Amino acid sequence: MADVMQFDLVSPERKLASQTATSVQIPGVEGDLTAMPNHSAFLTTLRPGIVTVENGSDKTEYFVTGGFAEISEAGTSVLAEKAMAKSDLTSELLDEVLEAAEAALENAEEDNKIAAALRVNDVRFLKDQLGL
Amino acid sequence: MPNLKDLKTRIEAVKSTRKITQAMQMVAAAKLRRAQDNAEAARPYAEQMNAVLGNLAKGASGSDNAPRLLAGTGSDKTHLLIVATAERGLCGGFNSSIAKLARIKARALQQAGKDVKILTIGKKGREQLRSEFGKLFIGHIDLSDVKQVRYENAQRIANDVLARFASDEFDVATLFFNTFKNVVTQEPTARQLIPAVFDGEDDAAMPNYDYEPDENAILSDLLPRSIATQIFTALLENAASEQGARMSAMDNATRNAGDMIDRLTIEYNRSRQAAITNELIEIISGAEAL
Numbered sequence: 001m002a003d004v005m006q007f008d009l010v011s012p013e014r015k016l017a018s019q020t021a022t023s024v025q026i027p028g029v030e031g032d033l034t035a036m037p038n039h040s041a042f043l044t045t046l047r048p049g050i051v052t053v054e055n056g057s058d059k060t061e062y063f064v065t066g067g068f069a070e071i072s073e074a075g076t077s078v079l080a081e082k083a084m085a086k087s088d089l090t091s092e093l094l095d096e097v098l099e100a101a102e103a104a105l106e107n108a109e110e111d112n113k114i115a116a117a118l119r120v121n122d123v124r125f126l127k128d129q130l131g132l
Numbered sequence: 133m134p135n136l137k138d139l140k141t142r143i144e145a146v147k148s149t150r151k152i153t154q155a156m157q158m159v160a161a162a163k164l165r166r167a168q169d170n171a172e173a174a175r176p177y178a179e180q181m182n183a184v185l186g187n188l189a190k191g192a193s194g195s196d197n198a199p200r201l202l203a204g205t206g207s208d209k210t211h212l213l214i215v216a217t218a219e220r221g222l223c224g225g226f227n228s229s230i231a232k233l234a235r236i237k238a239r240a241l242q243q244a245g246k247d248v249k250i251l252t253i254g255k256k257g258r259e260q261l262r263s264e265f266g267k268l269f270i271g272h273i274d275l276s277d278v279k280q281v282r283y284e285n286a287q288r289i290a291n292d293v294l295a296r297f298a299s300d301e302f303d304v305a306t307l308f309f310n311t312f313k314n315v316v317t318q319e320p321t322a323r324q325l326i327p328a329v330f331d332g333e334d335d336a337a338m339p340n341y342d343y344e345p346d347e348n349a350i351l352s353d354l355l356p357r358s359i360a361t362q363i364f365t366a367l368l369e370n371a372a373s374e375q376g377a378r379m380s381a382m383d384n385a386t387r388n389a390g391d392m393i394d395r396l397t398i399e400y401n402r403s404r405q406a407a408i409t410n411e412l413i414e415i416i417s418g419a420e421a422l
Contacts, residue, residue: 010180012283012364014173030344043184044344045353068354070184072341079180081283081357 005037006075007053009062011083016062017053024076025052026069027122035071042071047122048097050086051078061086065097091132098123136407139400143393150389156222157382164315164375170280171312171368178365185358186330188351199348201355204327205303210247212270212302213238214293214325216309216366217257218374219276224381226310226318226374231260233320234308238265249302253289253367270301281371286364293363294356297326309366310373316380318373323366325359 007021024035027049035042048065066081082097101120108116189202215234217227234257238248250265252258253273262269273289275281293305305326310318343350 008176010177012174012177012286012361013170015176028344041341042344043341043350045350066357068184068350070180070341077180079177079184081287081360 003037004055005035008075008077009051009053009064009083010077010079012081016083016085017060019053019055021053021055021076023054024078025050025054026076026078027051027064028069035069035076038073039071039076041073042069044069046078046080047119048101048126049122050126063089089130089132091127094123094127094130094132098127136400136403139396139403143396143400146389146392146396150386150393153382153385153389157379157386160223160375160379160382164372164379167368167372167375168312171365171372174365174368178361181354181358181361182330185328185351185354188347188354189328189330191347199352199355201297201326201359202328202351205300207303208246210249210302210304211241212249212251212293212296212305212326214251214253214289214305214307214363215257215261216307216363216370217252217254217260218370219254219256219274220374221256222381223374223378224384226377227254227256227260229318229320230308230310231257233322234261235264237306237308237322238268251293254370270296275367281364281367283360283364286367287360289363290356290360293325294359302326307363307366309370310377312369312372312376315376318377321369323362325362328355328358 004020004022007017007019007024008015009017022036026033026035026044027047028044029047030044032049033042033044045068046064046066049063051062051064053060053062062083063086064078064080064083067079067083069076069078084093098120101116101123105113105116105120213234215230217230221227234250238250241248248265248268249270250261250268251271251273252261252269254275255272258269258272271292273292275285278285296302297305304324307323307325309321309323311321313319
């Protein structure tokens, strides 16, 4: 059994990471999940959050928002509209994301209201958690 | 016989023009490299997005509750043409070829009795289409102070287009841009954005995914993003094409200037020779008359 898999993190402008990983934690829209090698094929959209990539004892964290994660036999790829190393994340950037989420809530139609409100909450929680 | 002094000034003028075109060519070459790198870097995202969406769309297109962006409005009365050109000229046929393609399409649609609306990106295309289709313009996006196209730019355009779609301003949207083939070849391309079409690559067998949330929810989340991605790709292709077109146009101009300088120099030398011969004849005949 393979104990590593391919991991790719791609944003529209560039490829942020392409490496092997033993596990990847993904902020899925319906809850966090951890993908490990030989995970069943899975596709989920993302909520704003932190992707944690572990390769043996190496651990890398990225901030992602907007996009989806695809887990297949070939490996795990995360496609995010905004993606950056967690260390590059600033409170201004996070505020921008929060503003966008709040604007989306404002304009959301009735069926999407709950989802939009959840997004706003996610960002607020993330802000608190990271102390930004 | 042209005046010697005039010729001399002319040669100097062409020489300085050549210097300018040469400099522009080199600048374009440097920018082209960067534009190509950017287009290259954006490719993995666009490809994967397309693959996943194509797969999802295949499953969903038959069902009744497929998102409107995929299924369309059920009519094709009103067409929106999004024409992406450059903000600057002096790049050969780059802008004209896009405008020409858009013009042909717009005329064909009008003849078929459809309504046409035009959204322009980049002022050069707008200028070229204004005389014939000025009344059909519904908006313009100015990227003249954007040095490097970012995803946010594309996102803003996509949001604008999506808002118009949501308020039923049009049924079908087509994006016009130049695909970068190589430095000398750029291909004017029309790509339908709404309803979404995916290049069917059936051989790319995708595993049976578990979806979270369900397929339709993912589709309606991803389709708007995919439109932004497609616009972004188009803008990057355009940027690379523009620089490529400018580079070959300026290369031609430099060569033409060189030819012209050669021709003018020959003419100048001939005239000088003629003037000298004339003078000599005058002196000799003057001496003989004595």
